[in-house]
Amino acid sequence: VGENLPRYRTFPRLAGECGGKNYHFVHSSADVDSVVNGTIRSAFEFSGQKCSACSRAYIPKSLWGQIKQGLVDKHRDIKVGDPGDFSIFLSAVIDKASFDRNKSYLEHAKSSSDIEVLAGGECDNSTGYFVQPTILECKDPQDKLMREEIFGPVLACYVYEDGDYKNVLKLINSTSEYGLTGSVFAKDESVIEEASSVLRNSAGNFYVNDKSTGSVVGQQWFGGSRKSGTNDKPGSPHYVLKWVSPQAIKRTKVPLTDWKYPSMK
Ligand SMILES: *[C@@H]1O[C@H](CO)[C@@H](O)[C@H](O)[C@H]1NC(C)=O
Ligand SMILES: *[C@@H]1O[C@H](CO)[C@@H](O)[C@H](O)[C@H]1NC(C)=O
Numbered sequence: 001v002g003e004n005l006p007r008y009r010t011f012p013r014l015a016g017e018c019g020g021k022n023y024h025f026v027h028s029s030a031d032v033d034s035v036v037n038g039t040i041r042s043a044f045e046f047s048g049q050k051c052s053a054c055s056r057a058y059i060p061k062s063l064w065g066q067i068k069q070g071l072v073d074k075h076r077d078i079k080v081g082d083p084g085d086f087s088i089f090l091s092a093v094i095d096k097a098s099f100d101r102n103k104s105y106l107e108h109a110k111s112s113s114d115i116e117v118l119a120g121g122e123c124d125n126s127t128g129y130f131v132q133p134t135i136l137e138c139k140d141p142q143d144k145l146m147r148e149e150i151f152g153p154v155l156a157c158y159v160y161e162d163g164d165y166k167n168v169l170k171l172i173n174s175t176s177e178y179g180l181t182g183s184v185f186a187k188d189e190s191v192i193e194e195a196s197s198v199l200r201n202s203a204g205n206f207y208v209n210d211k212s213t214g215s216v217v218g219q220q221w222f223g224g225s226r227k228s229g230t231n232d233k234p235g236s237p238h239y240v241l242k243w244v245s246p247q248a249i250k251r252t253k254v255p256l257t258d259w260k261y262p263s264m265k
């Protein structure tokens with residue numbers, strides 16, 4: 001835009017919408033079942049090919065046993081295949097380039113000693129570019145699987161000591177360059193308040209006890225900042241304001257009585 005300014009009659013309005021590295025933050029007061037259902041849905045629907053898909057989850061040690069079991073059990077029921085069959089939950093990724101890159105992330109996961117593959121981890125291009133829904137446990141919260149958007153069916157989980165949750169909130173805020181969506185799962189109201197405050201810049205759409213996907217046009221305005229975009233929230237008054245060109249008008253009731261500054265007298 002800067003380079004082309006001489007060609008424009010007015011400054012262009014830019015609307016940027018990019019990706020996300022969306023999170024589920026789970027507190028020890030959370031309801032395990034809703035975490036498990038919400039995380040499976042958000043991480044794997046449309047093969048994770050949604051800008052708002054959850055791809056990193058932060059889970060307290062005290063709940064990890066139950067949540068891990070829940071995720072792995074539900075994972076067993078997921079059918080991957082031809083989406084013409086309505087019992088199928090997710091299908092192939094879109095092309096060879098996507099498949100190859102998704103595959104390289106899975107290979108990184110399998111070869112890293114800091115990462116455990118809890119479910120999935122395979123991919124197969126013999127009948128289509130199929131990437132299995134994959135659940136990983138990452139010991140390093142800065143691993144690229146916790147930081148980079150994959151836009152595929154890959155969920156990275158980081159398990160933290162329950163008492164360390166305040167630091168985890170800061171970690172979530174600073175781990176990714178994106179700021180699209182995120183969720184807090186907790187029953188403790190003070191934790192919900194604290195998470196909402198610490199994480200206020202990390203997600204344009206912030207969910208409480210709900211999955212990080214599925215905003216409805218006309219109900220939840222959507223968009224994020226940081227590298228996720230210009231956060232224009234289509235459907236909202238903020239969005240309309242972006243495209244108008246305001247003009248300020250001043251009409252005086254007291255015309256200028258002298259051209260000189262008072263100091264000149
Ligand atoms: C989670 O999903 C299962 C079905 O897969 C359902 O039976 C259960 O009630 C759900 N629990 C919650 C809290 O959503
Ligand atoms: C993974 O596959 C998805 C779906 O086709 C694709 O959009 C995405 O770019 C792939 N991820 C990478 C890192 O290439």
Ligand SMILES: *[C@@H]1O[C@H](CO)[C@@H](O)[C@H](O)[C@H]1NC(C)=O
Nearest residue numbers: 096099100103124125126128
């Ligand atoms: C499938 O993957 C193999 C190994 O990565 C590659 O050699 C082959 O060209 C791929 N086939 C298709 C159809 O992309």
Ligand SMILES: *[C@@H]1O[C@H](CO)[C@@H](O)[C@H](O)[C@H]1NC(C)=O
Nearest residue numbers: 170173174197198199201202
């Ligand atoms: C969140 O991250 C931003 C950008 O790195 C930083 O400016 C801000 O202070 C952080 N917020 C908190 C509460 O740590």
